[in-house]
Amino acid sequence: MTTKESVQEITDLQDLIDHLKAAAQVELSTVPLYLYATYSIKTRGYSQWAAGASAQRTMIGVAIEEMLHLSLVRNLLIAVGDTSFRLYDPKVIPTYPGVMLKREPKLPMRLRKLSTDQVRNTFMQIELPATPPGAALGEIEPYHSLGEFYARIERGIHNLSSTIDWAKAKKDLWKFQYHRAYWNQNGGSDQPRLIVDEASAIQAMQIIVDQGEGAPEDKGLLPDPIVRTDDHPPQDIGKWQASHYTKFSDIAKGLDGIGVVCDDTGKQKYTIDDAEVIWPVLDDPDLKTVKADQTVKDLMEFSNAVYCYVLALLDAIYRTPMQVHDPAQDKDLFTQSDRYAYERGFIAVMQGLLYPVCELLVRTPLVKGQLSVNAGPPFQYYAFKTKQPKAELAALCEELLPSYAALGGDDGVQRQISLLPDIQLP
Amino acid sequence: MSERPAHSARSPKRCPDPDSSLLPREVARELHVCMGLNSCAGLDASGQAPMAGMGTCATVFHVCHGEGACRGQGGCGYAGTDYEQFHPGEQDCRYNGSCASPINESRVFSAGPLKGKSVWKQARRLFEARMYAAGKAFGPAPGEGVEDDRMPHYDYMSQPQ
Numbered sequence: 158m159t160t161k162e163s164v165q166e167i168t169d170l171q172d173l174i175d176h177l178k179a180a181a182q183v184e185l186s187t188v189p190l191y192l193y194a195t196y197s198i199k200t201r202g203y204s205q206w207a208a209g210a211s212a213q214r215t216m217i218g219v220a221i222e223e224m225l226h227l228s229l230v231r232n233l234l235i236a237v238g239d240t241s242f243r244l245y246d247p248k249v250i251p252t253y254p255g256v257m258l259k260r261e262p263k264l265p266m267r268l269r270k271l272s273t274d275q276v277r278n279t280f281m282q283i284e285l286p287a288t289p290p291g292a293a294l295g296e297i298e299p300y301h302s303l304g305e306f307y308a309r310i311e312r313g314i315h316n317l318s319s320t321i322d323w324a325k326a327k328k329d330l331w332k333f334q335y336h337r338a339y340w341n342q343n344g345g346s347d348q349p350r351l352i353v354d355e356a357s358a359i360q361a362m363q364i365i366v367d368q369g370e371g372a373p374e375d376k377g378l379l380p381d382p383i384v385r386t387d388d389h390p391p392q393d394i395g396k397w398q399a400s401h402y403t404k405f406s407d408i409a410k411g412l413d414g415i416g417v418v419c420d421d422t423g424k425q426k427y428t429i430d431d432a433e434v435i436w437p438v439l440d441d442p443d444l445k446t447v448k449a450d451q452t453v454k455d456l457m458e459f460s461n462a463v464y465c466y467v468l469a470l471l472d473a474i475y476r477t478p479m480q481v482h483d484p485a486q487d488k489d490l491f492t493q494s495d496r497y498a499y500e501r502g503f504i505a506v507m508q509g510l511l512y513p514v515c516e517l518l519v520r521t522p523l524v525k526g527q528l529s530v531n532a533g534p535p536f537q538y539y540a541f542k543t544k545q546p547k548a549e550l551a552a553l554c555e556e557l558l559p560s561y562a563a564l565g566g567d568d569g570v571q572r573q574i575s576l577l578p579d580i581q582l583p
Numbered sequence: 584m585s586e587r588p589a590h591s592a593r594s595p596k597r598c599p600d601p602d603s604s605l606l607p608r609e610v611a612r613e614l615h616v617c618m619g620l621n622s623c624a625g626l627d628a629s630g631q632a633p634m635a636g637m638g639t640c641a642t643v644f645h646v647c648h649g650e651g652a653c654r655g656q657g658g659c660g661y662a663g664t665d666y667e668q669f670h671p672g673e674q675d676c677r678y679n680g681s682c683a684s685p686i687n688e689s690r691v692f693s694a695g696p697l698k699g700k701s702v703w704k705q706a707r708r709l710f711e712a713r714m715y716a717a718g719k720a721f722g723p724a725p726g727e728g729v730e731d732d733r734m735p736h737y738d739y740m741s742q743p744q
Contacts, residue, residue, distance in 0.1 A: 201696075202665060214694075331743050340661035342694070353743050482739035490640070491733035498732035504661065505689035505731075513699040568701050576689040576731070 165298040167313025170237065170320060176310050177234045178242055183258050183303070184227040184365075185244060186251035186266055187283055189464075189536035191220040194280075196515045196533070197270035197436045198429075203416030208423040210413045212271070218343025219401050222368050225339065228349045229361040231475065232334040233314075236326040236352040240333065240476070244468040245582070247538045254441045257283065259306075261299035268533065270438045271429050276409045284402040286370045307366045311359055318355040327353040332478035335471075338500040344368075345398040347382045371400030378403075436519040438533040449523035452560040453532050456521065459553045460514045461539040466546045466577075467506055473580040474499045495578075502578040509573040510550075517563060544582045550574050616672045616684040617641050617703055619724025620710045622717075635714060636721030641685035644735055661693060668695035671706040673713075685735070688728030703728035 167173050195216040203211040234242055243249065257264040264282050269275045285302050300306035314321075331351045339348050347364050350357060364383045366372075372379055372386075380391045381398040391397045399407070407413045414425045415434045427434045439447070444457055477496045511534075518532045541549050551574050554564055564570040618639050621627040627638025671686065690702045697705055707724060714721045 217694075327743055332740075336740070337738055340693070342662040342664070351743055479740045481742055482736075483741065484736040484739050487736070487739070490644075491729070491735055492739070493732050494734040495732060497734040497738065498730075501687050501689055501731035505691055508693050509689065509691035509699050509701075516699070568704055572701075573689065573691065578731070 165309065167309060167317065170317060173237060173310070173313045173317055174234065174239045176306075176313065177230055177237070177239070179258055180230045180306065180310065181227060181234065181242065181244075182249055182251065183306075184223055184230055185249070186255070186258065187223045188220055188227070189251070189253065189268060189534075190266060190279065190283075191216055191223065192515070193268040193438070193533060193536070194271040194275060195220065196512075196519050197438050198415070198434065199436055200415050200417060200434050204418045206421045206423050207414065207416045207418045207425055208412070209407065209425075211416050212408045212413045212429060213415075214343045215404050215408060215413050216271070218341055219404060221339075221341040222344045222401070225341070225344075225347065225349060226365040226369070228335040228339075229352070229365055232336075232349065232352045233358050233361060235330050235333050235475065236323075236358065237321050238325070238330070240330075242475075243472050243583075245465055245472050247540075250465075250468065250538045251536075253536065259299045261301055267441050268536065269440045270435050272435070273409055273428070273430055276405050276429070280405045281402060281409065284370045284400065284405060286402060302370060304366045304370050307362050311362045314355060314358045314362070321355075323354045332480075333475055335474060336479070337497075338504055340504075345379075345381045345383065367400065368398070369401045371402055375400065436531050437529060438519050438531045439523065442533045442535040444535050444537060447523065447532075447535075449532060450525055452557075453518075453521055453523055455553075455557055456514070456518055456561060457532055457535055458539065459550075459557060460511070460518060460534040461537045462541070462546075462550055462553055463506070463510050463514055464534065464536055465539040465541070466550055467503070467511060469541075469546055469582060470499060470503050470506060470578065470580055472583075473578075474503060476583075498578050499580070502576070505573065506577060510570055510577075513570050514564075517561060541582060545579065546582060547574065547577050547579045550577070614642055617686040617706060617728055618726055619703075619707055620672055622710075622713070622719075634722045635719055636710065636724060639725050640729070644684060644737060661690070663694065665695040668692050669697065669705070670709065671702050673706075673709050685729045687731050687733075688726065689731050690728065701727065 167176055195213060198213045200213075203214070231242065251266065253266060253268045255266045257266055265279065267275075267279065269279075283303070286304065300309070331353050334351055335349050336351055337349075345368055347368065350361060352358050352361055363385060367375075367379055367383045367385075371377070377399060378391065378397045379400060380386055380388075381396050404413070408429065411425065411428055415427045415429065415431075417426045417434065418424060419426045429435060442457060444454060444461065447454065447457070449457070474496065477499060479496050480492070480494060482492055515534045518534055521532050522528055523530050523532050543549060551571070554571050554574055558565050558571070566572070615621055615638070618641070619636050621632050621638035622635050624632055624634045626632065628640040628642050629638070632638040686703045686706060688703060691700055692698050692702055692705070704727065707727075711721065
């Protein structure tokens, strides 16, 4: 049933928690889309003569900022007292093809190679600037842009601030939030922040909205780091960033491209729609239905396992508190910290495992000898059979070595698995 | 059940224990970003390396991209341009380095020709090339980076105010 009444307001803490869990799912659902398109780019490097910036690096920067947004949402979930949320959960992990959670009108979410169509009709729609609110439906009413959704959460935080136990957040719960281990060479300077009061919570939501779709009347440029201002574009030269919407718009127009030039005029030789520079990866790979060689299917399943290990490791980070140390009182060079190992491992597994496995997939035809369609990472739920996912990853990798020798060696995926933290699933 | 991370068998020696005599000297005689990268005997963090390449830890500690105060201090792997990331421990000038020092053992490059590959291994390759170019002997490294669970001071957390 549909009603056309006023926009829903968040009226109690559980409602706020439900909205934040939905927000976390929305943020998570964007990351595989952006990574899938990024992995599909064949070329490396970028000509110094090419106009614009590298679409590949821009895409990586956006994907990392979506991870930042996910961490900010989850930090807020912790701050308001919910420690139950898990990413490694079949009910939370998004499936493709799908639709963006609770968004009206429906927005298809599909894993597809980089193309003008994918950028214009999916990525730019995800980051679409706010439009006036309209229909309402369901327990969490739909939204028409992420800005509208987060504005509802901002109002909820403000209205419920007196009932949120900020003192507990500042005293204890901050230790469970994600704060260190964030780098983004290709994005804004905002970082994961501890959320311990209303002001830090609101600021976190503003970072998510402004980095994504931009601020009202921003003219394409935003302050860096994000602050709400009427000064657009910011006058402080060198301290600005573009919203995701603007960045995708630049890629769709060809301003940010592949980086292979015709000559030193800067004109790019290829666009993101050219087969010479984009791998022919299949749309929405699904391990249950894909027609491929068995070894390719096994590699796709391995990528699912690696992806799910990443999510499980994030969950382990969020249930392992940081310790308080005073360097002035500590003569040690280092302190042993399991939490720190998880954070280092989290960065390493994305760069040293997920990337090389996905990169190997997109270069591999689904069927040997047939070069028209290549494999890709499905980003699906993988059910670990034991509580020791690291050991399972090692076993899966071992089985794949006869077919994919690149996974082994002195500096390959197999070595990187040996360095992962040995987390236990709950 | 404990979630204590397993340590790699590839790193038989840890960075200096806190209360040993292997702590860095007040003023380092050479600046390098991890174990196995000292260019001469006794120029490592402890001052006790028997020869080049056998030092047990970094002599410089800094947290991030562009924070190295002298040449050769970039750790690399987390941020930086494609070119910067190819040269861990080998930047030509201060502030040109990319990422934290010391290098932890699981750290891999996030960009550049070695994207996804070990940062420490590349730092060691570059070190060995410098040693061959200089005509100097060097010994085996005691490990391939600092264990991931060893947290340096710059990442310590304090209670929010």
